[in-house]
Amino acid sequence: MLSTEALPRFACPDWWERIQAGQIPMADVPLNAAKAAKALAFFNRLRLPDVTGNPPMSEACGEWFKDILVAFLASEDPVTKRRLVWELLCMVPKKNSKTTYVAALGLTALFMEEAPNRQMLLVAPSQNISERCFEQAQGMIRLDKKLDAIFKVQDHLKCITRRKTGTKLDVKTFDTTIVTGEIPILTIIDELHELGKKAKAAAVMQQIRGGGITMQGGQVLMITTQSDEPPAGIWRTELKKARAIRDGVGGPNPILLPVLYEYPQGLQRDQDYWRDVDHWAPLLPNLGRSIDPQRLAEDYQNNGKVNEEAEQIWASQHLNIEIGVGLGADGWRGADFWEAAGDPTLTLESLLQRCEVVTMGADGGGLDDLLGLAVIGRDRVTREWLSWCHAFADPKVLERRKEIASVLRDFETERSLTIGDGAKRHAGFVALVRQVKASGLLPQKDAVGVDPNNAAAVFEALAEGGIEPAQIRRLMQGPALAPAMYGLELKLDDGTFWHAEQLLMAWVMGNAKVEPRGNHLMITKQISGRAKIDPLIALFEAAILMSWNPQGTLDISDFLKNAVMA
Structure with missing residues (x-):
């Protein structure tokens, strides 16, 4: 203090x-x-x-x-x-x-x-x-x-x-x-x-x-x-x-x-704490004047607890609980640890300098969606995982999804999102892929994970960026990505995963929802239409490939030689 x-x-x-x-x-x-x-x-x-x-x-x-x-x-x-x-x-x-x-x-x-x-x-x-x-x-x-x-x-x-x-x-x-x-x-x-x-x-x-x-x-x-x-x-x-x-x-x-x-913030994340009516009074300065404490409690029981989304909205309005990372019982558990794992000094350039091998993930849908690109690297000294993400959006999203337009502009200012027409998005995506490819850190096989659905443009951009067919691994969304979901939870919890502390990804974490499908769990959107989780899916794809313990194509002796010369 x-x-x-x-x-x-x-x-x-x-x-x-x-x-x-x-x-x-x-x-x-x-x-x-x-x-x-x-x-x-x-x-x-x-x-x-x-x-x-x-x-x-x-x-x-x-x-x-x-x-x-x-x-x-x-x-x-x-x-x-x-x-x-x-x-x-x-x-x-x-x-x-x-x-x-x-x-x-x-x-x-x-x-x-x-x-x-x-x-x-x-x-x-x-x-x-x-x-x-x-x-x-x-x-x-x-x-x-x-x-x-x-x-x-x-x-x-x-x-x-x-x-x-x-x-x-x-x-x-x-x-x-x-x-x-x-x-x-x-x-x-x-x-x-x-x-x-x-x-x-x-x-x-x-x-x-x-x-x-x-x-x-x-x-x-x-x-x-x-x-x-x-x-x-x-x-x-x-x-x-x-x-x-x-x-x-x-x-x-x-x-x-x-x-x-x-x-x-710690108590905002403690759902048992703020759900206890005995803890509400300090936040309500007009309690007993414009607010009837009994009616408030009854409103929560009858309307605020109808479902998870209703409770989040009720808590945000009546208790000022901030919706975002870690709020929501059906959110991804890894989101609870996401904020603590941020490294504000981490950039794509520093990630490539620090790592011995990297994998990538790419995910995107139609013009209403984001195109997400994620890079995960394994630190050559600590073997911890480092991540950096970027997204691309068509300007039409700003018109069709006006409710998130200002959010996307924030990410554009942060430079974690590129907004542009097809040519600009393609050029930006290719440039990032070439930068990673030039590092020599991508493995010769299974280097880039891609959901093959609606991904023709992604495959073209990867090829233009120098990615060989053998380096691309088709990874379907859904239960197939569950190992990455569970694996990243553990690595975030034990402090062996770090990310570039981007507002884009904090927002995406708040949009992610876990749903049971058969005997598995899968990540879906929290709110249809306005929620976007494409960069998170890309991150999971990169994590799947990194979990296979890949080796980069850059010879370590070449790295040491370059380091000495530098």
């Missing part, structure tokens, strides 16, 4: 202890006391429009969100008197009144802003959510005649204007044109994780953040549940950044304040 004497800004190393104690998992932030009191006084008078009796926020809102409110709107460096919190990311489970609270925060910010004719945005990922946000804000105003005199509400535009200043709060549904004209001085984004599924979300976020470097400044508040799929796109980026800042490794002067209600 970090020393409390030299913590970077916004670091909160005791976040889990705070959650367990019923406290907000947020670093202590210095405040402008007068501004904080003014913001809190206004916020507290707002009334809930959709609850019997219309209770005020002073009674209805949990203290956790009031802490967020004042930290976001009233932070101040005690020496320079400058704002400290320019951005805030709050991840809190479903039904903790996120949408209602951010609508109230938006009104409070609009009331606090004295600059004239500015723009504020409250952005939701769908029309239903944006309408819900606006209805809550509109309802709060119309319950209080004094507020009706302060704010002008335009229902048809979903716009609220402070009459005194002319500054507007626009409630909008996310699209690539939401930011037009003036850069907003404040943007609130509800359900950020949904933007991870939208194309060009990162570009829009960059445009929104452009206001932060101007003299007037621009704040961004993001509030969300965990994603019901493995984190992707802008959501994965922001979550990773927030966790790094929280853990004290996000740099010395971050501007984003993280507030993440989640279990430590």
Whole structure:
């Protein structure tokens, strides 16, 4: 744990202890006391429009969100008197009144802003959510005649204007044109994780953040549940950044304040732990307010446990369990150990330098699938297995499978995926095969495993890359790959298998599902259509061939001679 004497800004190393104690998992932030009191006084008078009796926020809102409110709107460096919190990311489970609270925060910010004719945005990922946000804000105003005199509400535009200043709060549904004209001085984004599924979300976020470097400044508040799929796109980026800042490794002067209600990763992987209802309360700050604990438990028993997929989605939304590596009882057991076996220094080049022999696997289907290429090498010193993978995708996948388009773009940025037309994919595949072939490490026989179904283009590319017919081994998918599935589980568990720590493969692991077929087990897709496991099948094919203890064609004496000359 970090020393409390030299913590970077916004670091909160005791976040889990705070959650367990019923406290907000947020670093202590210095405040402008007068501004904080003014913001809190206004916020507290707002009334809930959709609850019997219309209770005020002073009674209805949990203290956790009031802490967020004042930290976001009233932070101040005690020496320079400058704002400290320019951005805030709050991840809190479903039904903790996120949408209602951010609508109230938006009104409070609009009331606090004295600059004239500015723009504020409250952005939701769908029309239903944006309408819900606006209805809550509109309802709060119309319950209080004094507020009706302060704010002008335009229902048809979903716009609220402070009459005194002319500054507007626009409630909008996310699209690539939401930011037009003036850069907003404040943007609130509800359900950020949904933007991870939208194309060009990162570009829009960059445009929104452009206001932060101007003299007037621009704040961004993001509030969300965990994603019901493995984190992707802008959501994965922001979550990773927030966790790094929280853990004290996000740099010395971050501007984003993280507030993440989640279990430590070890407990997220411990399904017995999070399935125990007695362990839920710390993650639900509004328990007893907007959440009925008995109804929540009943919902889990009656709806959340219908099947494995339903449970994963329920747990992601109500307990912020991250879907991905190691989550899901019917996932491949090797995925439980995958993350720990990552070697970030491993590349194709370093693998070829370190190994005495390599095998490859290739797998792909139609234009909706990925073409996966896997390389496994045996370290010439330790005899441990090292792996590196790459995938290829047709641009049509981005259109036909929009729900994974942003994920695939992440892999393209990582350079573990090539997106291109047939000629580009063919050329890229051939280039990698030639690189491996030129190393002299492929065995003369059974060097490349290929599923022969729909693989004509793969065979052509292998031939163009210099692979001889005797070096190709046809390996059918299904039970025939079970030895690789079991073998890699053991090698991952005992620490004799290492991989190149690619986001591509972490995602693929989350998609893999184990199904019984007769007396055997086989790997299939977790969710039809959007899930892709082709690179994993390629890895299994390479593993089958490596398990046969092959010998490379490069003479060891030639290697030693080249090493001495180098």
